[in-house]
Amino acid sequence: MKRFRWxxxxxxxxxxxxxxxxxxxxxxxxxxxxxxxxxxEIDYGNLVAAFQAAYALGLLFVGGxxxxxxxxxxxxxxxxxxxxxxxxxxxxxxxSGFLAGRFALGLGESGVFPASVKCIAEWFPRKERALALGVxxxxxxxxxxxxxLLVPWITWHWGWRWAFFFIGSIGFLWLALWFWLYRxxxxxxxxxxxxLVYIRSDPPEPETxxxxxxxxxxxxxxxxxxxxFITDPIWWFLLFxxxxxxxxxxxxxxxxxGPPIVVIYLMADGGSIAGGGLSSFLIYRGRSVNFSRKIAMxxxxxxxxxxxxxxxxxxxxxxxxxxxxxxxxxxxxxxxLYTIASDMFPRKAVASxxxxxxxxxxxxxxxxxxxxxxxxxxxxxxxVPFFIAGSAYLVALGIVEILAPGLQPAKLESADSTSTI
Numbered sequence: 001m002k003r004f005r006w007x008x009x010x011x012x013x014x015x016x017x018x019x020x021x022x023x024x025x026x027x028x029x030x031x032x033x034x035x036x037x038x039x040x041e042i043d044y045g046n047l048v049a050a051f052q053a054a055y056a057l058g059l060l061f062v063g064g065x066x067x068x069x070x071x072x073x074x075x076x077x078x079x080x081x082x083x084x085x086x087x088x089x090x091x092x093x094x095x096s097g098f099l100a101g102r103f104a105l106g107l108g109e110s111g112v113f114p115a116s117v118k119c120i121a122e123w124f125p126r127k128e129r130a131l132a133l134g135v136x137x138x139x140x141x142x143x144x145x146x147x148x149l150l151v152p153w154i155t156w157h158w159g160w161r162w163a164f165f166f167i168g169s170i171g172f173l174w175l176a177l178w179f180w181l182y183r184x185x186x187x188x189x190x191x192x193x194x195x196l197v198y199i200r201s202d203p204p205e206p207e208t209x210x211x212x213x214x215x216x217x218x219x220x221x222x223x224x225x226x227x228x229f230i231t232d233p234i235w236w237f238l239l240f241x242x243x244x245x246x247x248x249x250x251x252x253x254x255x256x257x258g259p260p261i262v263v264i265y266l267m268a269d270g271g272s273i274a275g276g277g278l279s280s281f282l283i284y285r286g287r288s289v290n291f292s293r294k295i296a297m298x299x300x301x302x303x304x305x306x307x308x309x310x311x312x313x314x315x316x317x318x319x320x321x322x323x324x325x326x327x328x329x330x331x332x333x334x335x336x337l338y339t340i341a342s343d344m345f346p347r348k349a350v351a352s353x354x355x356x357x358x359x360x361x362x363x364x365x366x367x368x369x370x371x372x373x374x375x376x377x378x379x380x381x382x383x384v385p386f387f388i389a390g391s392a393y394l395v396a397l398g399i400v401e402i403l404a405p406g407l408q409p410a411k412l413e414s415a416d417s418t419s420t421i
Contacts, residue, residue, distance in 0.1 A: 004190045005123045005199060009132050011181055012116050013139035015079065018174055019112045020143030020239075021150075021167050022086040022105060023051070026098075027240040028151040029160050031247055032254060033098075036160075043095055045373025048240050049366050050099045051106040056362035058110025063355020066111060067348060071119045072182050076175055078111025083171025090164030110362070114354040117338050121347045123185055126202050127283050129342055130293070134276020134335035141268040141331065148243065148261040152254045215353060218410040220344040223403035224353060225360040227337055227396040232361025233368035234304075234389045235330050238264075241372055242323060245382055250316045260320045267324030268331045275300050275332015276339070289343055290407040293336045294397070300333035301393035308390035311382045326389060333393055340400070343407050 026033075030044060039047075066074030085104035092098045116136055124132045147167070154163045185191045185199050215221045246252045246260055275296055282292035307326035313319040341353045372385045 002192050002195050004188070004192070004195060005132070005185070006135075007190075008119065008123050008182065009135050011178065012119055012136040013142070014174060015075065015178070016112060016116065016136060016139030017143040017146070018079070018171055019082070019109055020140045021147045021170070022082060023109060024144055024147040024239055025086070025089075025151055025163055025167055026102070027243050028148050028254075028257070029155065029163065030240075030244050032155065032160055037095065039095065041373045041377040045369045047095075047098055047102050048236070048369035048373075051102040052236065052362050052366035052369055054103040054106030055110050056106075056359045056366065058107040059114070059355045059359035059362055061355070062111045063114045063352035063358075066115050066118060066355075067350075067352055071115055071122060071184070072178075074111060075115035075119070075182075076178055078108055078115060079171050079175055079178070080108075081111075082108025083168050083175075084108075086168030086171070087165055088168075090161040090168070106362075110355075110358065113338070113358055114350075114352075117342060117354045118347070118350050119182075121342045121350045123199060125199055126289070126343065128280060130276040130296075130336055130339040131273075131280040132276075133338050134272045134274075134332070137276070137331060137335050137338070138269045138272045141265040141272060141327070144239065144265040144268070145262045148258040152258060156255065214412055215345075215349065215356065215410075218412070219403040220408070220410045221353060221356060223400045224337065224341050224344075224357045226399050226403070228357040228361035229364040230392050230396040230399070231330065231333060231337070232358075233364040234326075234392050235334070236365035237368050237372060237385055237389060238323065238327055238330070240369070241382075241385070245310075246316070246319075248380075249311070249382070250319065252316070260316065263320050264324040264327050268327035271300070271303075271328025272331035272335055274328075276335035278332070279336050279339070290405075293340050293343070293407065294401065296336045297333050297393075297397050297400070300329040300336075301397050304329035304333075304393050305390045308387050310386050329393070333396075337396075337400075340404070340407055344404065344410050346409075346412070349412060 026047060033039060034044065062078070069077070082105050085101055085108055088104070089098060089101035092101055117133065120129050120132050120136065150167070151163045154166060185196050191199075242264065243257050243261065246257050247254075252260070278299065279292040279296040282295065283289060304326045307322050310319050310322045310326075313322065338354065341357065342350050345353045368385070368388075371388075375381065375384050
């Protein structure tokens with residue numbers, strides 16, 4: 001095969017699909033569990049915050065962990081941990097038990113994006129990375145499409161506990177596929193010599209070991225991390241509160257919310273691929289990496305602005321279209337934002353940089369969980385959260401432009417092996 005790298009991309013897509021199925025179950029079952037356990041909006045916000053806190057904590061270390069162990073073992077370890085955590089939530093009967101389960105889930109899931117971006121950097125030349133990451137990242141939307149269809153059906157027939165049992169166990173099937181298919185391209189028998197030459201067609205990177213702390217002084221690190229801090233919370237908000245928004249604002253039942261959420265995340269899938277594909281297309285047409293990435297990000301940032309009107313929509317179809325456009329714009333923006341990490345840093349540092357940025361995004365997600373839960377508890381209105389969502393991406397792009405105006409590669413200092421990423 002001369003395009004085996006795209007098989008690897010599909011494998012990463014399936015991993016992200018599973019990742020989002022696990023994290024979204026709690027959002028689909030929010031109303032069901034609140035009725036059964038008498039949780040307040042603040043209790044639910046604390047469950048989201050526990051996941052976000054663990055996700056942030058995990059991302060502080062997981063990038064270096066994956067860079068040391070390698071993509072194959074690092075990703076497999078993360079999948080095993082979060083799948084087991086997902087299954088165990090089906091046995092919980094108290095708020096404290098769910099808090100522990102969500103915390104463990106967050107720790108395990110912190111590995112998915114650092115590992116995926118590192119795999120993309122290993123298997124794709126720079127000019128294809130945004131498109132490849134957009135395809136892989138479409139798995140997040142695929143998971144978000146499957147879950148609202150599958151979880152209500154399982155809950156209706158066997159109860160909510162089986163939703164956690166069934167979806168969590170899928171991860172162990174993925175692990176078997178991962179160990180069968182994944183190797184670095186230099187070691188893979190199905191990666192043809194011509195494809196390997198193409199994958200390694202970028203200028204060679206220095207084979208140096210790097211201090212983990214050496215990432216912090218660089219503006220490129222802060223450009224990526226601050227953009228994640230500002231924009232990731234919006235995706236968490238959409239993921240964990242859209243089912244409740246549709247039930248609360250438009251009177252949909254648990255069995256009725258599936259089709260609208262499918263529409264939202266089908267649109268998000270298109271945005272993920274289109275956003276990554278736009279910058280790759282511009283690069284193929286001879287435009288600079290800096291111009292191509294930022295034009296694609298600007299188009300996405302402008303497209304999300306209309307979501308501020310979602311709480312005012314009386315039509316369910318109109319609200320769903322605004323939410324779908326916002327989800328699509330986020331995914332396109334995110335595909336390019338992740339890719340600029342591999343544009344600005346060598347492959348050996350990519351997972352660490354993405355881990356740091358993901359940690360910043362998770363901290364932002366923890367804050368949005370508190371903001372949304374308290375505003376809902378006090379006012380019952382979604383107006384403020386949606387206003388934040390509509391303005392966040394233009395602010396993030398402005399910060400990237402100020403700190404990394406040309407997306408210049410970071411000049412990292414080498415280190416001895418005693419303190420490395």
